[in-house]
Amino acid sequence: MVRFIEENITKMFISKSEVLCSRGNDGDTSAATKVLHDFQINDENVVGGGLIRSWVDSMRACSPTHLNSFNNQSCWIEEHPSALNMFEEIVHESEGKQIVMFLDYDGTLSPIVDDPDRAFMSKKMRNTVKKLAMCFPTAIVSGRSREKVYGFVKLTELYYAGSHGMDIKGPEKGSKYQKKNRSLLCQPATEFLPVITEVYKNLVEKTKSIPGAKVENNKFCACVHFRCVDENKWSYLAHLVRSVLKNYPKLMLSQGRKVLEIRPVIEWDKGKALEFLLESLGYTNCTDVFPIYIGDDRTDEDAFKILRDKRQGLGILVSKYAKETNASYSLQEPDEVMDFLERLVEWKQLTCGA
Numbered sequence: 199m200v201r202f203i204e205e206n207i208t209k210m211f212i213s214k215s216e217v218l219c220s221r222g223n224d225g226d227t228s229a230a231t232k233v234l235h236d237f238q239i240n241d242e243n244v245v246g247g248g249l250i251r252s253w254v255d256s257m258r259a260c261s262p263t264h265l266n267s268f269n270n271q272s273c274w275i276e277e278h279p280s281a282l283n284m285f286e287e288i289v290h291e292s293e294g295k296q297i298v299m300f301l302d303y304d305g306t307l308s309p310i311v312d313d314p315d316r317a318f319m320s321k322k323m324r325n326t327v328k329k330l331a332m333c334f335p336t337a338i339v340s341g342r343s344r345e346k347v348y349g350f351v352k353l354t355e356l357y358y359a360g361s362h363g364m365d366i367k368g369p370e371k372g373s374k375y376q377k378k379n380r381s382l383l384c385q386p387a388t389e390f391l392p393v394i395t396e397v398y399k400n401l402v403e404k405t406k407s408i409p410g411a412k413v414e415n416n417k418f419c420a421c422v423h424f425r426c427v428d429e430n431k432w433s434y435l436a437h438l439v440r441s442v443l444k445n446y447p448k449l450m451l452s453q454g455r456k457v458l459e460i461r462p463v464i465e466w467d468k469g470k471a472l473e474f475l476l477e478s479l480g481y482t483n484c485t486d487v488f489p490i491y492i493g494d495d496r497t498d499e500d501a502f503k504i505l506r507d508k509r510q511g512l513g514i515l516v517s518k519y520a521k522e523t524n525a526s527y528s529l530q531e532p533d534e535v536m537d538f539l540e541r542l543v544e545w546k547q548l549t550c551g552a
């Protein structure tokens with residue numbers, strides 16, 4: 199009986215009543231109840247089971263091995279053409295406007311790797327971003343803590359928006375695009391710092407028995423990595439995460455690339471960070487600004503949507519596969535991002551002598 203429950207809970211395809219009704223010959227209800235308690239399955243979580251299944255299904259669906267089933271690839275490319283192929287059209291559209299660059303980090307400037315602590319960007323990419331920042335105001339917008347993403351990028355002349363935009367800092371004094379020589383800092387979620395620290399510790403404790411699971415403290419948010427966890431255990435891990443989150447009504451869960459993100463329930467995201475940065479740069483309600491946002495993940499969609507809704511600038515999704523997106527263009531991988539950024543630098547130098 200206990201084995202039956204464990205096997206089925208791991209798959210998350212059963213409800214509490216199904217477990218209790220399907221008592222085996224052993225009739226071991228107390229053991230069943232204990233296992234249910236250990237896994238914290240209750241009616242609320244059974245309802246949440248649908249949510250967990252949908253997270254896990256969409257995480258699976260985003261794996262390259264499953265991706266071919268989404269839509270028609272050639273149709274998607276027609277709708278979201280390569281930003282490299284459309285380069286001339288893009289720069290033509292930006293004519294007479296100030297380009298402002300927004301770059302996501304993981305999967306955009308650095309390739310996706312198993313170990314999040316080793317997601318290094320290449321020297322070539324760093325050099326390209328450095329040149330880019332000489333031509334246009336440039337911001338890195340990442341789910342990671344600002345300090346951590348700065349540790350990877352190591353360029354002082356950029357704006358950094360860490361923790362999904364909840365921790366924004368301007369470039370150091372003397373940088374070309376530093377506005378009015380004043381330092382810039384925006385941290386709309388400071389009151390959540392203690393709770394994030396606490397939930398991070400609880401998640402580490404709760405998930406430590408799952409081989410490959412990794413919890414990352416991203417300062418104003420946290421995340422649980424699924425990438426190195428056996429796919430058969432994804433539902434169980436998602437369930438554990440949800441059971442911890444149940445005790446934190448002011449935190450919410452969202453999904454990224456083989457990761458569940460834990461964030462404060464505040465109206466702030468990468469889209470708001472983009473708006474804040476444009477405002478700080480003096481481009482509120484301006485028609486002569488052309489923001490370009492490049493990102494690969496669901497959290498980047500908030501920024502793509504702002505640009506689409508405002509009909510301002512454009513979003514570029516980094517993906518080899520067809521995905522639902524608010525971006526207008528696509529690039530397949532970080533190497534293509536680098537080529538696109540290089541072309542922008544060359545174009546700027548040719549046309550304006552940056």
Ligand SMILES: O=P(O)(O)OC[C@H]1O[C@H](O[C@H]2O[C@H](CO)[C@@H](O)[C@H](O)[C@H]2O)[C@H](O)[C@@H](O)[C@@H]1O
Pocket residue numbers: 302303304305309310311312313314317339340341342414416421423424425454455456457459495497
């Ligand atoms: O906004 P981003 O800069 O894209 O950050 C989002 C998350 O990126 C990192 O996780 C992702 O990249 C890892 C390294 O390649 C990969 O192992 C993981 O599966 C991806 O989800 C980062 O570790 C997270 O903290 C960020 O939230």
